[in-house]
Amino acid sequence: xxxxxxxxxxxxxxxxxxxxxxxxxxxxxxxxxxxxxxxxxxxxxxxxxxxxxxxxxxxxxxxxxxxxxxxxxxxxxxxxxxxxxxxxxxxxxxxxxxxxxxxxxxxxxxxxxxxxxxxxxxxxxxxxxxxxxxxxxxxxxxxxxxxxxxxxxxxxxxxxxxxxxxxxxxxxxxxxxxxxxxxxxxxxxxxxxxxxxxxxxxxxxxxxxxxxxxxxxxxxxxxxxxxxxxxxxxxxxxxxxxxxxxxxxxxxxxxxxxxxxxxxxxxxxxxxxxxxxxxxxxxxxxxxxxxxxxxxx
Amino acid sequence: xxxxxxxxxxxxxxxxxxxxxxxxxxxxxxxxxxxxxxxxxxxxxxxxxxxxxxxxxxxxxxxxxxxxxxxxxxxxxxxxxxxxxxxxxxxxxxxxxxxxxxxxxxxxxxxxxxxxxxxxxxxxxxxxxxxxxxxxxxxxxxxxxxxxxxxxxxxxxxxxxxxxxxxxxxxxxxxxxxxxxxxxxxxxxxxxxxxxxxxxxxxxxxxxxxxxxxxxxxxxxxxxxxxxxxxxxxxxxxxxxxxxxxxxxxxxxxxxxxxxxxxxxxxxxxxxxxxxxxxxxxxxxx
Numbered sequence: 001x002x003x004x005x006x007x008x009x010x011x012x013x014x015x016x017x018x019x020x021x022x023x024x025x026x027x028x029x030x031x032x033x034x035x036x037x038x039x040x041x042x043x044x045x046x047x048x049x050x051x052x053x054x055x056x057x058x059x060x061x062x063x064x065x066x067x068x069x070x071x072x073x074x075x076x077x078x079x080x081x082x083x084x085x086x087x088x089x090x091x092x093x094x095x096x097x098x099x100x101x102x103x104x105x106x107x108x109x110x111x112x113x114x115x116x117x118x119x120x121x122x123x124x125x126x127x128x129x130x131x132x133x134x135x136x137x138x139x140x141x142x143x144x145x146x147x148x149x150x151x152x153x154x155x156x157x158x159x160x161x162x163x164x165x166x167x168x169x170x171x172x173x174x175x176x177x178x179x180x181x182x183x184x185x186x187x188x189x190x191x192x193x194x195x196x197x198x199x200x201x202x203x204x205x206x207x208x209x210x211x212x213x214x215x216x217x218x219x220x221x222x223x224x225x226x227x228x229x230x231x232x233x234x235x236x237x238x239x240x241x242x243x244x245x246x247x248x249x250x251x252x253x254x255x256x257x258x259x260x261x262x263x264x265x266x267x268x269x270x271x272x273x274x275x276x277x278x279x280x281x282x283x284x285x286x287x288x289x290x291x292x293x294x295x296x297x
Numbered sequence: 298x299x300x301x302x303x304x305x306x307x308x309x310x311x312x313x314x315x316x317x318x319x320x321x322x323x324x325x326x327x328x329x330x331x332x333x334x335x336x337x338x339x340x341x342x343x344x345x346x347x348x349x350x351x352x353x354x355x356x357x358x359x360x361x362x363x364x365x366x367x368x369x370x371x372x373x374x375x376x377x378x379x380x381x382x383x384x385x386x387x388x389x390x391x392x393x394x395x396x397x398x399x400x401x402x403x404x405x406x407x408x409x410x411x412x413x414x415x416x417x418x419x420x421x422x423x424x425x426x427x428x429x430x431x432x433x434x435x436x437x438x439x440x441x442x443x444x445x446x447x448x449x450x451x452x453x454x455x456x457x458x459x460x461x462x463x464x465x466x467x468x469x470x471x472x473x474x475x476x477x478x479x480x481x482x483x484x485x486x487x488x489x490x491x492x493x494x495x496x497x498x499x500x501x502x503x504x505x506x507x508x509x510x511x512x513x514x515x516x517x518x519x520x521x522x523x524x525x526x527x528x529x530x531x532x533x534x535x536x537x538x539x540x541x542x543x544x545x546x547x548x549x550x551x552x553x554x555x556x557x558x559x560x561x562x563x564x565x566x567x568x569x570x571x572x573x574x575x576x577x578x579x580x581x582x583x
Contacts, residue, residue, distance in 0.1 A: 005565060024396075034393050037386075041390065043410075044461055045408050045411050045461070046408070047434070051423045052423050054405070055423070055426050080327070081314075091384065092430055093328070094329065094333075097324070097325040097328040097332075098329040099419060100321060103318035104317050104322075104325075105316060105322050106316040107316070107319060107322075113333075115569075117333065122566065123562065124519025124542075125520075125521050126519070127344075130546065130554060130555070133546060134555065135339065137551075141343050148513045165336055166340070185317070185319060185424075191319075192318065192367075196320045197576075202321070227414075229418040230522050230539065233521075247418040247419070249416075250422060257425070269415075270419055277407055277411060
């Protein structure tokens with residue numbers, strides 16, 4: 001039932017005074033507002049989510065499963081796992097280092113540094129891929145030199161990794177900075193006066209304090225790393241079995257009118273998104289006070 | 298009796314470049330700067346270098362190309378419309394989620410983040426399938442004369458999906474912290490409920506709504522994956538700016554691609570500064 005728990009009945013008042021307008025909405029108004037919000041969310045969120053799985057299963061479970069027997073599909077899954085396995089730990093280390101420097105020390109240029117960390121969030125994914133093409137492409141600044149030394153970045157796995165690292169760079173840092181800022185450095189300073197060295201302080205004092213926030217940041221980072229499309233699409237060259245990640249494989253299959261194959265692959269990514277959401281929600285329920293919920297976007 | 302001369306902490310108040318007693322600044326700061334330079338700064342310098350080859354006249358020429366203009370117009374226009382829709386519904390959703398208790402509220406709250414978690418290509422092909430003539434929604438809308446897939450409307454639909462969480466998530470924490478006493482005061486002073494909502498409750502939320510709106514708008518301008526499948530990608534009609542960058546790249550017109558990218562980047566960075574200024578203003582005011 002739609003009830004407003006925080007506002008029980010108005011206290012009884014003397015008759016002579018005019019009754020002030022009620023605080024909170026009347027029950028019908030509440031129902032209309034809740035209905036409108038849920039209707040909107042059902043249309044925008046639930047319908048597409050249901051659509052992914054329905055379209056994948058349109059020709060039955062057999063056709064759905066057959067989509068995964070394809071060698072190119074398996075290669076795409078392996079490549080996505082590989083790219084995430086490199087870029088997520090890389091940005092995890094970066095995020096911890098950046099949060100340590102930013103929240104435990106004061107130094108000139110700190111706000112500029114924070115802005116710079118945020119920057120990939122405000123760059124179009126396509127532009128994120130483009131910058132690496134301009135740098136490492138066949139006509140790029142260092143591309144020809146690298147090619148002469150036998151290193152191919154664009155239209156190869158290193159380019160995919162670089163573009164993914166670029167777009168997922170802020171996630172861990174953005175999660176950790178507000179948490180570590182709020183916690184302050186008193187615990188670590190106490191450990192320091194007790195004679196602990198830097199690594200011990202981090203491992204025994206800081207890490208236990210930030211572990212849930214760190215996990216939350218890694219979840220967001222991983223979801224984006226596995227699902228990134230625009231940036232990797234520019235640097236990939238769409239070579240089947242070699243440089244197609246799962247989202248790129250979805251695109252290729254869809255454009256070839258292999259809808260069952262495209263949606264089967266898409267449903268794996270959607271399932272990954274759902275698992276991410278469930279884990280996020282569990283973290284928020286259990287350790288909400290140790291997360292920087294309002295700071296993320 | 299002589300007093301012992303206290304050891305004067307002569308250097309204590311000397312301003313230091315780096316302040317903090319904990320170890321590890323060199324390593325943490327060094328790694329941060331190295332990583333940021335390698336991943337973000339140097340690539341952006343490469344972009345600026347390429348753009349400088351275009352020159353002022355090149356940019357002017359670029360902005361007179363009708364195909365570029367209509368792509369930019371569509372990206373910015375559709376992002377604006379979608380962000381406006383999300384501002385209205387985002388406030389509604391945030392209001393319902395913070396003010397009312399109803400079954401499934403936790404589930405709905407968690408589901409709001411779906412667009413952040415779902416890969417854009419997945420959203421793109423699904424929306425295209427739903428709104429196509431044979432899709433669940435398209436089959437129902439097209440007889441009414443409303444074509445969504447492969448039109449500019451489709452771009453807006455995709456951007457509403459992508460931008461949905463921004464306004465909800467920026468408004469929600471503020472709404473939860475709003476002092477109930479203020480509305481009680483307004484009510485006891487005789488304000489109608491509508492007056493309380495629109496003249497007492499909403500004004501402090503305006504900076505948060507604007508921040509969420511700007512974030513959704515900025516995201517929409519650069520969005521690619523969720524749009525290209527539903528838009529139809531007709532030059533001059535339903536071709537978005539990021540797609541035109543991809544097309545220019547495929548034509549090996551690197552300078553043209555860079556030019557469009559620079560226009561988009563300039564606007565995004567301006568928006569980023571606007572958001573920061575907005576938040577600074579809001580924290581001063583409330």
